[in-house]
Amino acid sequence: LLLFLIFLVVQILLFFIHHIIKNSVAAIKLSPDLYLLKPGENSHKYRSRLLLQNSTESSIDDIVHSLGSMNVLLEMFNDSDYVSVAPHSAALNVFDLESRQNYVFTVAFNSTMVHSLPVLMNIISNLLLRNLNVTESIQIWSNPFIQNLPDTIFRLEIYFEAVLLGIIITGMPPYFAMDNAENHKIKAYTQLKIAGLYPSAYWTGQAVVDLPLFFSILTLMIGSLFAFHYGVYFYVGKFLAVIFCLIGYVPSVVLFTYVVSFTFKKVQNTKEFWSFIFSVTALLCTVVTEVAFFLDYYLVTTVLHYVFSLFIPIYPLIGCLICFIKVSWKGKRRNGGYYDPWDRLLVAVLAPYLQCVVWLFLLRCFELKNGGRTVREDPFFRSCFTKAKTWKFPDVPRDENEDEDVKAERLRVQEVLSSPKSEEMPAILVSSLHKEFDERKEFLLGRKIKKVATKHVSLCVKKGEILGLLGPNGAGKSTLINMLVGEIEPTSGQVRVKLLFRVWCNMCDSPFLSATDRCIGTVQHLKSKFGRGYFLEMKLKETADVQQVEYLQSQILHIFPNANRQESFASILAYKIPKEDVQSLAHSFSKLEEVKHAFNIEEYSFSQATLEQVFVELAKEQEEEDSTFGTLNSTLWWERTQEDRVVF
Structure with missing residues (x-):
């Protein structure tokens, strides 16, 4: 809208300037x-x-x-x-x-x-x-001595406005036809595909909005151009050529914008970058062609026009408009050369229709390559010549400390794969899913380090269940989800997803830690497994010295022999109490009341471990492992490896 208003203001300004000059040299x-x-x-x-x-x-x-x-x-x-x-x-x-x-x-x-x-x-x-x-x-x-001045100014004015129109209209499509790039960045396109949307339906919906919008804007701008310059002679046949060029130009440019929108992985500000590139390209093509024309190199002008019309999709309408304007100019004979702008309209009219076929083919290729997998087979965006994917299943290393629930889930997945017809297939089946990112270009302790995002994860979700992945940053949750929806290719393992729509579902939580699943089960099972025991937190009225704190800690150890002191502050002390040390809650509270009055404690809390505290402990455990092995948070590591991105 802003670009259209700029063009309209320039037209009105030049219109008044033209009339002022015309009146100044009038008879x-x-x-x-x-x-x-x-x-x-x-x-x-x-x-x-x-x-x-x-x-x-x-x-x-x-x-x-x-x-x-x-x-x-x-x-x-x-x-x-x-x-x-x-x-x-x-x-x-x-x-x-x-x-x-x-x-x-x-x-x-x-x-x-x-x-x-x-x-x-x-x-x-x-x-x-x-x-x-x-x-x-x-x-x-x-009459003034200079008789041809108004006609010359009129020609230069409409010529300048036609070039300006071409530059402005080429910069518009990236701002409204590149929603695909934004949808990929915020993962909205992935969510739509998981919901069952066909890629062809997605692109059709985009085109239904973008094509009429772009066509309306172009019609208004071209209409205003000729409305302010009513002196242009309209040849019926050539005006129809401009209309047919406009009809083919709109889908060609919109489809081309869809194709270049897949550069969102390389270009950060996709809309602004391509809008600038389109406008500069249109300006350069016009300048090169018209400089050759004004230098009387008519053959070079025609060749450049043909090349730009065929290989630069944003140029045909600009070239067609300029040729239409030049039709009213008399053919020029100079140095034996002759220039006829009527001969250049045909290629400008036909080129957009040929380009539409090319852009549809490229759009299909880019969608198959970068669009990710779909849960439903699309009739248009499907690969007819791809071979069946060969899944890699390396030997899963045995872990003696692996949770029993995780082992049981792995065996359950193997049983489903070995006998798929014995029971109902689960909605989501993940078997030994493993993902390693590229090697880092650094050395640590004399060896290279690979970042393992997910480590041989196996799980299945039946109809009516919801699986929640819980864990701190860098645990591999996002990587696993991206592999489930097809955004990231796994290093090894297998994923099967069946499209299901359920309203009433049970929830199953799977905490992730250091790229592995530590437990599979309900929230109550998770708390009972990792949250056994109690947490004691005491707040002192005044900041105690070291001797008082040591004496208070000795009293706590006397009540709870296996108590483990957590991170504390000057006036707040926290302890983790094993379940075995609490034989009776009444006896424990009685002893704590005695300690409260003896050591001037303002308040204390004695409760079972919450789910939040469980994940805090798991996060601390992963932080210790990361510091031991020198690994990076997967999100930060992935951002650091993106060295080839363009920032505009």
């Missing part, structure tokens, strides 16, 4: 009232009466009557000193010939009045016509 009608008063008018600063001197020996009433019919106010004068009656613009002295059949006029005029002499000559001419009984009169105009 001036030299009528008697330009310098002479009419009958009944009062005196005027720049107009006066016509002095009429009778030097004949007879009456000149016929001349006086004729001048009155021409609306000229007379003043009779019989002296030869014109200065005595100044100021006046002009004077006529009438003489007669010896035959007394014709008059001789002597003209006296004011040289400061530029057009006074032509006005007097016109008055005398009309007097002679009156004597011949001619009712019509002669009218004269003063």
Whole structure:
């Protein structure tokens, strides 16, 4: 909208400038009232009466009557000193010939009045016509010396606006036809595909909105261009050529914008970057072509026009408009060359239709390559010649500390894969899913390190269940989800997803830690497994010294022998109490009340471990492992490896 308003403002401004210049060089009608008063008018600063001197020996009433019919106010004068009656613009002295059949006029005029002499000559001419009984009169105009200036300005003006229109319209599509890049960045496109949307339906929906919008904007801009320049001669056949070019140009540019939107992985500000590239490309193509034209290299101009129309999808409409404008210019012969802009319209009209086929094919290829997998097979965006994927299943290393639930889930997945018809297939089946990112270009302790995002994960989700992946940053949750939806290719393992829609579901949580699943089960199972025991937190009224804290800790260890002190502050002490140390809650609270009064404790809390505390402990455990092995958070590591991204 802003670009359209800019173009409209430029048009209005040039329209007024054109009319100002046109009026400044317009012809001036030299009528008697330009310098002479009419009958009944009062005196005027720049107009006066016509002095009429009778030097004949007879009456000149016929001349006086004729001048009155021409609306000229007379003043009779019989002296030869014109200065005595100044100021006046002009004077006529009438003489007669010896035959007394014709008059001789002597003209006296004011040289400061530029057009006074032509006005007097016109008055005398009309007097002679009156004597011949001619009712019509002669009218004269003063034309400027430069007659072709308005036409030249008109040509340059519409030529400039046509080029400006081409530059502006090419910069528009990236701003409204590149939602695909934004949808991929925020993972909205992935969510739509998981919901069952066909890629062909997605692109059709985009085109249904973008094509009418772009066509409407182009129609308004081209319509305003010709509305402000109504003097352009419209050849019917050539105007139809512009319309057909416009009909093919709109889908060609929109489809081309869809194709280049897949550069979102390399280009950060995709819309601004491609809008700038489109506008600069259109400007360069136009400048190169028209420089060759004005230098009279007509063959080079035609070749450049053909090449740009065929291989630069944003150029055909610009070239078509410029050719249409030049149709009104006469063919030029110079140095034996001849240029006819009519010959260049055909390729500009046909090129967009041919390009639409190419862009549809490329859009299909990029969608299959970068669009990710779909849960439903699309009739258009499907690969007809791809081979069945070969899944890699390396030996899963045994872990003696692996949770029993995780082992049971792995065996369950193996049973489903070995006998798929024995029971209902689960909605999601993950078997030994493993993902390693590229090697880092650094050395640590004399060896290279690979970042393991997910480590041989196996799980299945039945119909009616929801699996939640919980864990700190860098645990591999996002990587696993991206592999499930097809955004990331796994290093090894297998994923099977079946499209299901359920409203009432059970929830199953799977905490992730260091790229492995530590537990599979419900929230209650998770708390009972990792949250056994109690947490004790005490807040002191005043900051205690070291001896008081040590004595207080000895009392806590006396009550709870296996208590483990957690991270504490100056006035807050926290302990983790094993379940075995709490034989009776009543006895524990009684002892804690004694400690509260003895050590001036403001308040304390003694409760079972919450789910939040469980994950805090798991996060601390992963942080210790990361510091031990020198691994990076997967998100930070992945961002650091993106060294080839363009920031615009």
